């Protein structure tokens with residue numbers, strides 16, 4: 001997978017037949033020149049033909065030439081201070097106060113699999129799965145050594161990159177900027193696609209043509225954030241969901257990040273990603289190293305669905321924590337929207353018993369079980385059971401619930417502190433903020449200084465007490481405010497620029513300790529919904545609560561956008577009460593189920609209040625999810641119709657062997673006398689005959705359609721193939737909020 005043309009100035013070609021990534025060492029500067037990233041091409045002896053450069057007015061590195069300007073050389077890992085005027089990937093502050101660098105090639109190392117980091121999350125890679133190339137660079141102006149790591153996977157069109165800087169010198173250096181990757185594409189014929197949002201409106205999709213100059217999105221909030229996801233894609237203007245080139249970039253990081261595109265005046269497009277340099281200032285003392293987080297780069301020539309499927313596969317196989325106490329993805333009942341803070345032991349036991357009877361696998365007690373937490377006004381950081389609500393304690397509650405034959409899970413918000421707690425009384429200096437300046441609250445709470453190992457140890461101790469004392473199979477790990485006054489009483493003056501990154505390393509450290517102590521506990525991460533839905537959190541987790549917005553119609557956009565990069569098996573999705581608690585909308589129980597089905601599937605409503613008929617429907621819905629769960633969570637996901645463009649949303653999942661598929665179609669806007677609608681399917685085997693069933697409907701005849709026909713012509717939604725067209729959104733009964741789910745299976749014989 002790694003082809004190297006040896007010599008003093010070698011070239012490197014990473015290819016797996018699905019993509020090629022090529023760069024070489026430039027003789028005149030001893031630096032790396034980026035040559036190509038895209039569809040797979042055959043390895044060659046020489047790649048000089050890929051060099052595209054002309055003499056142009058510029059600053060030149062050497063007195064005797066007019067052709068060595070970094071402004072005109074496509075950079076593999078750009079530096080500042082030497083003829084490249086664009087934003088660099090690395091910026092070092094030297095003892096003299098200057099920031100002038102020149103990184104020269106020294107050599108390379110190859111290995112099967114990859115080296116793991118013990119500091120931060122990264123994709124796994126078995127020796128059979130992947131190969132790694134490490135390029136060793138040295139800084140001409142210090143004793144810093146810079147290693148660029150590239151791991152190419154055998155099965156997916158994916159390369160992951162990261163950077164490690166070592167200071168071998170006598171003097172300390174300051175890293176002002178260290179991005180995980182940078183690529184110079186030779187043209188700007190791209191559109192930019194990214195995910196933006198806000199609390200309860202996460203992962204909305206935006207696609208815009210590139211403009212000349214710098215465009216970026218980032219987080220300065222201490223978490224990857226609701227506002228922007230650490231993901232972007234560059235796509236050809238004619239790329240659709242099903243065809244065309246797409247280059248996706250996803251950062252395995254939960255803190256402040258930067259995703260940046262810079263189109264220069266020669267139309268070269270520089271894309272780079274990594275830790276946000278804003279507020280970042282890292283002291284690298286003698287003998288120390290600094291590791292960047294990883295960027296996962298996925299390439300597709302088969303449109304956006306092709307790109308997303310690369311991400312889904314690699315994240316399911318090489319990122320997510322797979323050990324769980326459940327035999328299959330658990331269907332959970334979460335207590336939040338049912339109870340909020342208002343519950344007692346009796347109520348919980350009643351709810352859990354009914355949940356067991358209806359077929360749930362897991363009962364999750366959300367916020368409000370600890371300290372004296374009857375509102376969101378206190379008790380965070382006091383992880384002891386509120387005996388007024390749960391007189392027998394968590395241990396007894398958990399074992400009573402487990403005795404019913406249903407698992408038990410608990411909510412924590414480990415990184416936060418309220419002022420009414422013993423921890424705050426003993427250690428007011430443990431919260432982030434300057435002692436002599438105003439410290440803002442968010443949801444009445446403060447952020448614990450996780451750059452301080454004592455703080456992490458205290459919370460680990462408190463959590464282990466609870467987790468070790470009772471049968472708890474699930475944790476919801478929440479985080480409900482951002483960091484606004486970054487100051488640590490623990491870090492030294494010169495380390496304040498390290499706080500944001502050290503905070504995230506502390507979060508990883510706690511997650512890692514919990515994982516080691518309780519390896520099988522199922523973790524659902526959350527940050528006021530999708531405020532930290534990123535691959536780094538998923539490394540420790542089994543799934544993520546992706547939005548506090550549980551409305552089925554709004555969820556179409558949130559889940560559709562998130563599927564650009566994240567597998568649906570990670571998308572916490574619940575059937576909730578009507579009128580919906582966020583938007584007041586009323587949708588049918590079926591519609592809510594049909595949307596949640598394409599996610600982790602769970603419920604968040606007071607099941608005690610359901611009518612007998614609704615209870616029966618819930619029981620059947622759970623059975624239905626269990627029946628299709630393996631297909632839904634392990635198959636290839638295709639987006640078909642975008643909720644951002646039309647009133648009709650559609651998506652589907654096809655099993656890897658193409659023998660079955662499940663399709664969801666959702667109408668969110670009715671119109672009078674509507675146009676005909678058909679949905680072209682994708683990913684089926686052209687020559688296979690499929691039996692077509694509509695879920696939740698009795699049908700006498702089972703129509704049979706061929707894969708080619710379903711993909712070319714599509715499902716004709718007005719068609720009377722179930723014998724019931726008039727009752728849907730056909731001409732007779734057009735109405736809002738309808739959904740239909742179809743199941744396709746190859747016909748035997």
Ligand code: GLA
Pocket residue numbers: 336366367376411478480526527528529545547548
């Ligand atoms: C956050 C979460 C919710 C719920 C509440 C509890 O908002 O996103 O799902 O757990 O906290 O306070």
